[in-house]
Amino acid sequence: MKKLLIVGALAAFAGIGATAMLVPLQPAAQAQAQRSEAQARTASFAIDKMTCATCPITVRTAMSRVDGVRSVKVDFDAKRATVTYDPARATPEAIAAASTNAGYPARLIAKPAS
Numbered sequence: 001m002k003k004l005l006i007v008g009a010l011a012a013f014a015g016i017g018a019t020a021m022l023v024p025l026q027p028a029a030q031a032q033a034q035r036s037e038a039q040a041r042t043a044s045f046a047i048d049k050m051t052c053a054t055c056p057i058t059v060r061t062a063m064s065r066v067d068g069v070r071s072v073k074v075d076f077d078a079k080r081a082t083v084t085y086d087p088a089r090a091t092p093e094a095i096a097a098a099s100t101n102a103g104y105p106a107r108l109i110a111k112p113a114s
Contacts, residue, residue, distance in 0.1 A: 040070060043092045044110035045081045047074070047099060055104060062102035066090050081106065 047059055056074035059081055063072045068089025074081045083095050092108045099106035 039086055039088060040084055041087050041112040042082060042084050043095065043108060043112045045083065045092075045096055045099065045106040046109045047079050047081050048105040050074075050076060050079055050104060058102050059099050059104050059106070062098040062104075063095050063106075066095050066098050069095060080109070087112065 050056060050059065053076070056076045060072045060074050063069055063081060063083055066085070068086040069083060070086065071084045072081060073083075081099070083092075085095065092112060096106040096108060
């Protein structure tokens with residue numbers, strides 16, 4: 001709380017309101033988020049050796065830990081995983097390797113869609 005008061009006091013002393021300090025950052029953050037969303041790709045993988053209800057959890061966890069992966073949806077019945085990722089930070093090969101290293105071999109079945 002003391003730090004907040006000090007920062008507020010310094011901003012007031014400088015003649016800048018706290019809102020004025022944050023406004024220039026907001027459009028930049030929004031632009032970054034929009035660029036990031038535009039770069040997202042989706043890839044589908046066939047997953048082998050899934051035999052029980054906990055297998056999809058392991059696959060999802062392993063794939064989610066790859067830097068740049070945004071979401072993983074695993075369909076146990078179809079033995080497939082659909083992954084949304086940032087192609088600047090992750091590759092389909094790295095995502096498949098994460099599942100394979102966890103004991104569930106994965107292979108790319110659909111080319112990444114943007």
